[in-house]
Amino acid sequence: xxxxxxxxxxxxxxxxxxxxxxxxxxxxxxxxxxxxxxxxxxxxxxxxxxxxxxxxxxxxxxxxxxxxxxxxxxxxxxxxxxxxxxxxxxxxxxxxxxxxxxxxxxxxxxxxxxxxxxxxxxxxxxxxxxxxxxxxxxxxxxxxxxxxxxxxxxxxxxxxxxxxxxxx
Numbered sequence: 001x002x003x004x005x006x007x008x009x010x011x012x013x014x015x016x017x018x019x020x021x022x023x024x025x026x027x028x029x030x031x032x033x034x035x036x037x038x039x040x041x042x043x044x045x046x047x048x049x050x051x052x053x054x055x056x057x058x059x060x061x062x063x064x065x066x067x068x069x070x071x072x073x074x075x076x077x078x079x080x081x082x083x084x085x086x087x088x089x090x091x092x093x094x095x096x097x098x099x100x101x102x103x104x105x106x107x108x109x110x111x112x113x114x115x116x117x118x119x120x121x122x123x124x125x126x127x128x129x130x131x132x133x134x135x136x137x138x139x140x141x142x143x144x145x146x147x148x149x150x151x152x153x154x155x156x157x158x159x160x161x162x163x164x165x166x167x168x
Contacts, residue, residue, distance in 0.1 A: 003033040008099040010106070010135045012040030012059060014050035017103045017154070022055060038094040060093035064134055065127070072127035087142035098146040102139055104153050106132035111159040120162055129166060 007021045018037055026033040040051050040059040051059035062085050063070070063078075070078050109115060110125030119125065132155065139148060159167065 003031065004036050005033050005101065006036050006038050006097060006099045007101040007103065008038040008094040009040040010064070010102060010104040010139065011131070012042045012047070012051050013044070013105065014047045015040065015054040015059075017105055018051065018055050018057075021101070021103065038097055038099050041090070041093050060089075062089055062093060064131055064138065066134060069127035069130050069134070072123045075124070085138060087138060090138050090142040098143050099148055101150045101152065102148050104132070104135050104139075104151065106135055106153070106155060108156045108159065111163045112156040113158060117162075129163060132163075133166060 005026075007018070009015075009018050009021075012018055018040055021035050022037055024035050037055055037057045039057055040048070040055070041062045041064070042048050042051065042059065043061065043063045045061050048059040048061045051057075063082065064085050065073065066084050067078065070082070070084075107128050110120045110129040115125065132153070136151065136153075139151060155163075
């Protein structure tokens with residue numbers, strides 16, 4: 001018996017996670033499963049070009065900030081053609097299919113040891129850190145009628161301390 005497990009990626013970057021999933025293969029007895037990539041979302045056009053080239057699946061350039069966090073992170077209002085991502089954008093980026101697995105690799109600089117404790121508490125990095133919750137909220141809303149069976153959240157070890165309030 002052959003099964004297909006679909007996967008999609010939020011904050012996909014240049015495709016590291018997606019490539020790992022694509023290379024996965026599971027076999028238990030007579031049950032055989034392979035992975036099929038639905039898409040990836042990232043704000044960086046260069047990363048999406050790499051994602052698309054490396055995976056063979058078109059990624060989507062999409063800014064997942066809400067307006068308040070966009071302004072906090074960038075220190076200025078968004079351009080006039082900017083709009084916050086919505087649930088339809090998420091579904092469209094994943095081919096209007098419900099993925100079996102979503103791998104979310106949110107920006108983690110504010111949670112990591114790359115910044116001093118003081119810098120990690122700045123308005124800019126608090127806004128960046130909130131993308132983790134925004135991504136999950138958009139996923140849950142986009143697939144409220146057909147929930148995603150598994151959401152994997154990848155992040156850095158210090159999220160448990162520096163991001164305690166966010167996790168709570």
